[in-house]
Amino acid sequence: MSSYRAWPKAELHFHLDGALRPSTVGELVESEGLDVPRPFLLTAPDATPSLVGLFEYFELPINVMQTEASLERVAYEACVDAAADGIDYIEVRWGPLLHTRRGLSVEAGIGAVLSGLEAAPIRAVGIACALRQDPPEANVEMARVAGAFAGRGLVGFDLAGDEARYPPGLHARAFEAARAAGLRLTCHAGEAAGPESVEGALRLGVERVAHGVSVAEDAALGERVAREGIVLDVCPTSNWKTKAVRSLEQHPLPRLIRSGVRCTISTDAPTVIGGTLSHEYELCSRVLGLTDDELRACDLTARAAAFG
Numbered sequence: 215m216s217s218y219r220a221w222p223k224a225e226l227h228f229h230l231d232g233a234l235r236p237s238t239v240g241e242l243v244e245s246e247g248l249d250v251p252r253p254f255l256l257t258a259p260d261a262t263p264s265l266v267g268l269f270e271y272f273e274l275p276i277n278v279m280q281t282e283a284s285l286e287r288v289a290y291e292a293c294v295d296a297a298a299d300g301i302d303y304i305e306v307r308w309g310p311l312l313h314t315r316r317g318l319s320v321e322a323g324i325g326a327v328l329s330g331l332e333a334a335p336i337r338a339v340g341i342a343c344a345l346r347q348d349p350p351e352a353n354v355e356m357a358r359v360a361g362a363f364a365g366r367g368l369v370g371f372d373l374a375g376d377e378a379r380y381p382p383g384l385h386a387r388a389f390e391a392a393r394a395a396g397l398r399l400t401c402h403a404g405e406a407a408g409p410e411s412v413e414g415a416l417r418l419g420v421e422r423v424a425h426g427v428s429v430a431e432d433a434a435l436g437e438r439v440a441r442e443g444i445v446l447d448v449c450p451t452s453n454w455k456t457k458a459v460r461s462l463e464q465h466p467l468p469r470l471i472r473s474g475v476r477c478t479i480s481t482d483a484p485t486v487i488g489g490t491l492s493h494e495y496e497l498c499s500r501v502l503g504l505t506d507d508e509l510r511a512c513d514l515t516a517r518a519a520a521f522g
Contacts, residue, residue: 218495218509222302224516225480225491227424227447229343229374230308230327231275232483233292242278250274257488258455265406265456266376271486280316282326289330293338299490305521306331307341307372311348311356320359328367339522341370341400344388346380353388361395369521371397372424373415377406382414389418398521400447404428405458409435422447422519427458429475430466440474445519449482450497451489468502471512478516479509 236256243250258271279285289306296304306327313323324342331338342360344353353373360368371392373385382401389399403415405425409432415423416438423429426446429436439446448470454462471477479498481491498504504512 218499219300219490219492221300221492221495221510221513223300223491223495223513224303224478224520225296225301226305226422226478226516226520227449227480227482228292228296228304228306229272229483229486230289230292230306231272231279231312232486233295234275234278234288234485235291235295236485238288238291239275239278242284243274246278246280246284248277250277256485258486260455262455263457265378265458268456268486272483275485276312277315279313280318282318282322285313285323285326286330289327289338290333293331293334293336295484296338296491297334297336299492301336301491303337303517303520303522305339305341305370307343307370307374309343309345309374310360311345311352320356321362324360324363324368328363331367337522339369340367341372341521342368342392342397343372343374344385346373346375346377346382346385348375350385350387353385354391357388357391357397358395361392361397364396369398370400372400372402374402374424377402377411381407381411382418386418389420393419400424400521404446405453405456408432412439416444421445425449425453425458427453427466430470436470436473436475440476443476445476445478445515446470447478447480449480449487450494450502452482452487455487462497462501465502467498468504468508471504471508476515476519477512478519479512
């Protein structure tokens with residue numbers, strides 16, 4: 215079996231608040247005087263019931279990411295850890311509105327993350343992520359603030375959160391604002407909701423869909439995605455932990471790739487999910503039966519579809 219850690223790799227679907235070092239969380243809890251139950255629960259168990267159930271494992275990291283110093287630190291450290299796994303290009307996404315709980319401005323928070331990425335030992339760029347459950351007007355304003363950083367390390371705009379309850383069309387104006395500012399567009403879809411969620415994301419004009427596994431349930435949609443060159447940024451272990459797929463063995467990634475859909479492979483959130491990108495490649499090989507040529511093709515797709 216190939217040593218996938220030694221392969222140069224690009225990762226396009228990577229959430230910053232799901233990638234903190236446990237040691238850093240402990241240090242920030244102490245330095246900020248937070249009253250937090252111990253031991254810290256940072257990695258979701260295999261028995262996590264759903265996407266919404268996964269969200270609770272992001273709460274502690276978000277709570278310690280409320281200052282410019284902490285945001286810059288965790289962004290830098292995440293890239294150092296990615297480099298140690300053989301990643302040479304990474305797109306780091308995070309929700310700027312999540313880091314305003316103790317008075318930090320959206321502008322300052324974005325600037326801090328981008329400072330951490332700029333100092334990284336690899337090529338690292340940012341994607342601002344709106345949350346479905348936030349008021350549409352708040353996401354429009356966030357997109358406008360984020361847009362001021364276009365060309366300064368911020369390259370894209372995304373929408374994440376409770377996919378089943380909040381269809382992407384609710385935030386169409388935020389996507390319009392991001393596009394007007396020069397940010398490229400992606401959207402979480404097809405994970406906790408069916409093909410209609412992906413169709414809703416496509417109506418927003420996205421180039422890439424985060425997850426998108428439900429595309430495999432609709433032949434016509436799959437043909438459209440392949441024909442239009444839409445890229446699915448797939449995260450196999452995460453899709454299993456959120457129960458988007460019943461088992462890792464049943465993941466549709468091989469079928470999607472072999473039907474002509476452009477796919478990339480990512481961790482989603484290495485600390486919360488529990489694994490590295492190299493481990494994802496290993497699982498795709500050992501469990502899903504992807505060949506090394508197919509894995510390399512996914513990496514080439516990631517580089518061709520990269521926003522940065």
